[in-house]
Each structure stands twice: as C-alpha cells, then as structure tokens.
Amino acid sequence: MEGVAIIGAGQTRYGDFPTKGVKELFAEAYLEMLQSVDRGLDPQMIQAAYIGCLSAGSGFQLGQLAPLLMGHVGLPHVNAVRVENACASGGFALYNAACAVASGKFDLVLAAGVEKMRDISSSKGRYWLGVSGDTEYERLAGSTFAGIYALMATRYMHEYGLKREHLSMVAVKNHRNAAANPKAQFRKAITLEQAMNGVPVAYPFNIWDCSPTTDGAAVVLLCNARRARDFTSRPVYLRGFGAASDYLAIHDRSSITRLNATRKAAAEAYKQAGIGPRDIDFAEVHDCFTIAEILAYADLGFCEEGRAHYLLEEGITQLDGKLPVNASGGLKAKGHPIGATGCGMAYEIFRQLRGEAAEPVRQIKNARFALSHNVGGSGGTAAVFIYQRGDE
Amino acid sequence: MEGVAIIGAGQTRYGDFPTKGVKELFAEAYLEMLQSVDRGLDPQMIQAAYIGCLSAGSGFQLGQLAPLLMGHVGLPHVNAVRVENACASGGFALYNAACAVASGKFDLVLAAGVEKMRDISSSKGRYWLGVSGDTEYERLAGSTFAGIYALMATRYMHEYGLKREHLSMVAVKNHRNAAANPKAQFRKAITLEQAMNGVPVAYPFNIWDCSPTTDGAAVVLLCNARRARDFTSRPVYLRGFGAASDYLAIHDRSSITRLNATRKAAAEAYKQAGIGPRDIDFAEVHDCFTIAEILAYADLGFCEEGRAHYLLEEGITQLDGKLPVNASGGLKAKGHPIGATGCGMAYEIFRQLRGEAAEPVRQIKNARFALSHNVGGSGGTAAVFIYQRGDE
Amino acid sequence: MGAHISIPMYQRAVPQRYRLVGQRCLKCGKVNFPPKAVCKYCNAGFEFEEVTLSGRGTVYSYTIIAGGGAPPEFAEQAHCQGSYPVVVVELEEGPRVIAQLVDPPPAGITIGMPVRAVFRKIYEEEGVIRYGFKFRPA
Amino acid sequence: MGAHISIPMYQRAVPQRYRLVGQRCLKCGKVNFPPKAVCKYCNAGFEFEEVTLSGRGTVYSYTIIAGGGAPPEFAEQAHCQGSYPVVVVELEEGPRVIAQLVDPPPAGITIGMPVRAVFRKIYEEEGVIRYGFKFRPA
C-alpha cells in the first residue's frame, strides 16, 4: 500500500447562504483548496473525486451530483462518484479517496462533501432528514433523529450516572470554541445555565443539545505520500483510516451506550497508524448531539466505557486541556452540513497541524498526531482517521 | 497493485415483485452469491461492501442503505457504503470494490446493486427518475430521460444517416436474447415491425426503444487474485477497470453523438488489461435506450465513430455473431433495476465465462475475454470492466 | 417524498405490525424481531420458524418527543398531545423493539418498567391509516 | 419531492432564465452559458465578465416529448398540447442550451433551423409560476 498525504484543503463558512446553491458552495471550497497548495498545482492532474452528500442539494439532483460538481469547476472528465452514509458521507468520501491513493492507481484524488440544507421548508426538511436510522421501524415509532440519540442518552444516564449538566458541558465547551472560529455557524459562547434550559426537543435533550441545519462544503486533496513535497512544504500525512458499520436500528444492537461502528473503525485506524489513543494530541469528534461526543470519548479509547463525563468535569477536552476535542466548535456549534462534515473535520486538522488555525487564540500548539471521527446517523456507520504533522 | 478476481455472483430475477422489498431482493442475490462460491466461504471473512443504489428503495431510506442491507444478511460490522452515479451506481460499486481489493487493504470485498422501482406510483416515479441529467436545466426544459437520449439519436441520424430501423434492430436483438434468459424481465421476442410501431415516447423513440422500470438486485464477491483459488476452481479475473465522467448536461458537451465518459473509462480499462477491443469475445453494454447501444459500439472501439449501425446490419452483435452484445437481453429486455444494472452485467459475464449460462442455447462458447459497460444517466459517468476466464 | 413509507412497503410488514410475528433461528434457537435474512445472533442461520411474540417486556430506554419536533406524519398527534413518549422495549423472548408508549404513568416512565403491546393507529397518510403496535404499562 | 426545483434554487438562476446572462472568460474570451465556476472551454479561467446573450441561434438537435411521458410538472401542458418539442440550440455566441420550441413550423423541425429566444411561462408549482426562455422559429 502507498502512503497518503493531504496537500490542500478548503472549506466554506458554515451557515445559512440563501444566494449559494450546491454548485457555488462546492466551488468556493474547491478554489480555497487550490490556493492552499503552496507550491502550486495544475488542477488537470487530479484523477478522481469522491463526493459525500446526503440530500443532493435538498433533493433537486437525485442522481449524479458528482459529475455535476466536477463539470462546474473545470474537471469534467475526472472519475467522480458520490458516496453516501448519511452524516458520515464526507468521512466515507475521504476514506475511499484514501483507498484509491493507497492502491497506487492514482496519485491525486479529491475528497469532498457538500450539503445544501436550507433551501427547503423545515416541514419538508424533516421528511428528508428522517431519523437517519432504520426508517421502517424508527420513523414509524414516531421518533426523530434527536429521539434516537435521546434513547441512548437516557440509557447512559441509567447505567453510568450521567447528569443533565454533563450534556450541557459539551454544548458550552463547543460553543466557546466556535466563538473563536471565523468559519463557524454560531460564533457565540453560551452559559451552562442557558445550555441547561433550552426549549425541549426530545427528553433529555433541549435545543442546545442538538446540531443545527447548515449549508456548507469542504474539499481535501489527497496525494501519494512520495509525491507530496512536490506540491507543498507542509503536507499532513493520513497515517490510518478505518471504517465500519453496525445495525442501523438501535433496537437491533446489543448495547446502546457505545457505538460498535466507531470502535471497529478506530481499531483499524490505530492499527494502521501504529499508535494508540494516548498518542493523540487533539481530536475532532462527531457531536451531532451532546451525548454523541460523550459516547465518542470511550469508543475512541480516550477513557474507559462509562467514564466519559469525568473527562468533561476535569476539563481535559477543553481547548486548553490535555486533549482538546472539537476545537473547531464541532457539529454542535461550527455547524453540520451533513455530507460536508467528515471533510470539514479534515480541513480543521490540516490547518491546525500546519499552524494555520485562523485565530491565534485557537491554535493548538506542538501537536503531532490528530484524530477525526465521523458517524453516520445514530451509529449505522463510522469512519476514523489519524493524521500526522509532516514537517518533521 | 494487487490482482482482482470474482469468486462468486448472484442475481435476483429482474421484474415486478410486489411482495419483495429492497432488503428481500438484496438477500436473495446475496444468498445465491454465497452458494456460487464452489469451495465454500465463511461469510464473516467479507471485509467491506460497496452498494450501488439510486432511489434507496423508492425513497424510504434516504440515508445509510448500505448498513441496513448488511445487517439484514448477518454482516453488521462490515465497512459498508452506498455509491451513487444514477444508472451507473452498480458499476461504480464494482469499480470501487475493485480498487479496495487492488489496494491490498482487503482480501474479500462485496460489490452489489439494488433497486426497488415498482413500489411507487408512476407519477411519483417520474419525479424520482427525472432526467438523470442536469435537473436544473434539462428538467426545466420539460425534457424526460428518454428525451435527452432522443436528442442524441436525432443528431446521430442527422450526422451519420442512422435510420429508425437501426434503432429497432437493437430492440429486436435484445428481446430475442432475453427470451432465452430465465432471469430476464421480458421473455418474449418481438418483430421488427412491432419494434418500429410502438407507442411514441419522445421522437424518434417509441416504447420499444426504452428500458423498463424494474425491481432487482445483483451481488458480486471480489477477492485478491492470489487467494481466489482457495474459494473456487473457476475464478474470473477482473483485468481492467476504468471510470470517468463528463458534463452532466448534454448542452455542455462538445459532441452528443459519443459519450466521452465511456471513451475515457474504456481507455483506462483496456490499458490496465493490456488488450484492445479486438480481443473482446462478448460484451454487456448499457442499452437504456436503443441509441445507447449504438453509441457504445464506437465508444468502446468495436467500430469507428458513425459506423455502429452497420454492425447491426451485418449481425455481428447477435448472439451467433462474431461479437455478441447483450446476450442477457440487456437493460432493454433483461430489465434495468437502476442501481443493480452494473453488477448484474458482471453476474452475466461471470456465469458465461464459467460455462454456466442457464440455457444451453444462450451459452457463448470459447470466450476468453469479456467486457461490461455501465453508463450513468445520459453519459455523466461511465464505468468499463474487462474480464478474463480463469480456468486456463 | 423523503423518508416516506410507501403503502406496499407498509403492507409487507403487516404480520410484524399487527401480530408481532418474529422468527426463531433453527440454528441457534434465538428469536429475531424484526425478521432478518440471516440470524442476528449467530450471524449464520438462515432458516427460521415463525413465532408470534407475547408482547410482554420491560422498558429498556425512553425519550419524550416534544410536539414541535415531531415528524410531519405525527404532527397531528403531537399537536393534540403536546408531546409523546417513545420507548425501546426488551421483549421477554429477547429482542428489543422501538415503539410509542401510551398511557404513561403519572409519576413518569422508568427503565425496567413492565409493559405490554397494544394495537393502535399509528398515523394516516395517502388516505390509508397505518396501524401497528404501541406499548402500555402492564 | 424527487427532482424538485425549489423556489430559492429557481430564484438564484433568474438572470439566466429571464435575460440569458452568461459569462465571458477573461482568460480565453469564450462565452459560458449556463455559468460555471471554472470556464468550460479552457478549464482554467475563473474570472469572468457578464454578457447578455442575443438569444439567436440554430437548432442543433430536437425531440418531441409525447404527452403521456411528460414530467409531472409539465403534465398540464402535455395534456393541452398532446406533445411538445424540446430542442438543443446552438447560440450565435457559441454555447448550446436546451429548451422548449414554441410554434414549430408545420413542415416539421429541422436541424440548422434559425430560432430566437422568447420569454414564456414554464410551469406552476408551489403557487409560483416559473418563467424562463423558450425558443421560436426566427
């Protein structure tokens, strides 16, 4: 297998952009990616593209979004395909782009994600978004996507003594981080009191426990590691990439206080990278709901099962803690344009590891290894990536 | 790069199955695939799955169909992802499964496709199917999917003197082939007169120029070529695989009497296989409309541009001709369950090259190399595969 | 359209929705619900006998869907009730299943609480009432 | 839902639909229509000046959509007209574009026939009439 490096990355601001469609969002991220390749690149050298998207632009383009986007940016003949695993679509785009480079068949492959969520009324949006789980059973039970994660949270509280405050501590931390991120959707810190008293959504969640609907796109360019320094003086290496799935319906799973897809994906990524959880300097994890970040801590090996909320109490995952998690603000506050999220995490890590976090206050210093973690729906799929700073 | 072999394949009958949903169709093809692995296989050895689907079961499961299907057949934790390029979704599933094996990361990878098209009323179906092209422009012009291919046909007639009869000759040939295929949707030969006088759909097409709506699934198991004979005495090798895209809207293309995506994908596949069009003994090509098979002949190098209809006049692509095309009946008469089509072609070739065509009358003899060709929509994407018989 | 359950799709699962028909794996003896093509316990058995579940079980987890956030096909119910509980129930035959809880106890839902299945209207769409099981305190 | 063009999406393309606004590539000088982020002729230019197309061109290819097979949002038109022609037009500035042809000549449409753009109702959906260009014989 060939080594894989990231040599460029771009991302739109996340938010609500009525004047931009899916093509405009993608092009904006793509052009920023091109500019980030510091030794220059002829775009016609790009050979393949993997594009993550769930709703295909709020449903207008059900088929073949990938060639539509590539034709829009002057790469009409590239081998382009859409990959879809709900909220992990971007992560699976990145995973399969990495496989394509690792196979030796291609030297330069694009991984991208895009979602235009705010073009449709919220009633239609609710139809689209569904439960991101097993529609035939979970949706017919009257549950929403929030409801499925809420069922996990209630059980976790029962088994491990998690309190309502712990959920809110995730929201407070991630909003604080987003406040410093110029590309985040919500640039506003919130208090613990606010976070605990939002409008109810699905017990035990209130509105502050839930990620928003977001327009956005992210693009990452992968390169055979042997050629990376032709294009940039500061590549970031993708040392490990893992992906796995689980029963889509939570009622089919043996436990709902862990995500087996994350555990299997993480094991694959750590093994390939030859490192363990203790080597990770910072991480971007999938916090579509506050409980999701809490589950991720143990699933990724940052703590033992059932002990995740103590990491929050101890401040370990704050920006100034020992293991910052979601320095970007996370899905919760940076925003969650479904298909883009997995690639947007890679964008954040690429910038952080190169010392290019947009504001000095949010730059994580002396980091060598980072991890990103992208989950599909309620854990039906997951992808985990391990990155290494390249300038050593 | 590692070599890639097909060691098993299964396919449902194609047709209209009111009692079977997307899970049941997939399971039926999967279980036939398992049985075809003649030296036996522990399914738990399967490491990854690529699943092609456009409509996700007529729209009920917009996200994460892949883990839903894998959980249904006892492989809940496999790395599973949906890939989508409209009618080429199955071909891109096969392509990416092949890349995954070629990378050396996996030894056993599933490529599958499924489509449940007949669960919804035809008015809703027409919304779903759209134009399989650039919706924003082609659909707003009032065109259908048939209309887009009809525009290609009209121009082809103008440039190269193609006649209405030539279109019908494709339909007659493929219906004749399907009549002998027990898995085909239409098992009935038609006369040239019938084929020329069907109900109009979009000039110059009538109903006999168009593929039907179809329920169906197909599953192919890929293996690292070095391990193939552990599982079967008669592997089929995937010697070349190519994929490419083009402008999605036909008005953006420099020519509409050729598919550049097919040409680029074929060049990649031929180069990898180290053979040329003259080495191909038979082919399954993408005949969603009769003109599509005619375009494919030149795009795949079987003749020069503009001379495809002479191959029909000379009977070269008939079952008993020098280069049989669509022995299965093709999309036209075997049926076209969108996401399944690309993998269904691989199923047909796997069976033919192993001497297992279900009826002796349709067994192609002494074939060594075969080709399959899967197109997305009106040519926005294409994938081409070259297969070699393994028992020599 | 979106996450729409078509009428044919709904009809194919009527034995499950009306009568909780599951399947006992002939290889490992465990009961799958909803049905699978391959047993989810042994990941190997693919032959089954039909078994109708008792509908008795206990609450494994719960949530309360707030009215404003209900899926559109449940909007009417949410409007009338303000909010409604959804539970995961562990059935006495082994499988867990997700459904609504009716008549929740005034003191609140608790994990471990015994419940039993009841047959109820789920919602109406395309002129067809979708019926199925919900649970109520036993 | 399906292949639905939302109102915001329609509105973003109003300059194209109402006034045929294209873009001249500052690198190669060619005219793109519909607009692209990167020029489709040189695959390199990404800076453009706006140019309003004349709407004059010739028929590059054509089809006639039969009434029964029209997309649902065009069903009313198909019902009234029985069938309607759709053409690809090569515009005098270079780009080709797809649209309907109104008032087709009684002797039939021919490739190479001169046409010009006219502003027409396309269809009505969600209470909003979508207007845009069609072509007619010049």
Ligand SMILES: [Zn+2]
């Ligand atoms: Zn069993």
Ligand SMILES: [Zn+2]
């Ligand atoms: Zn240019």
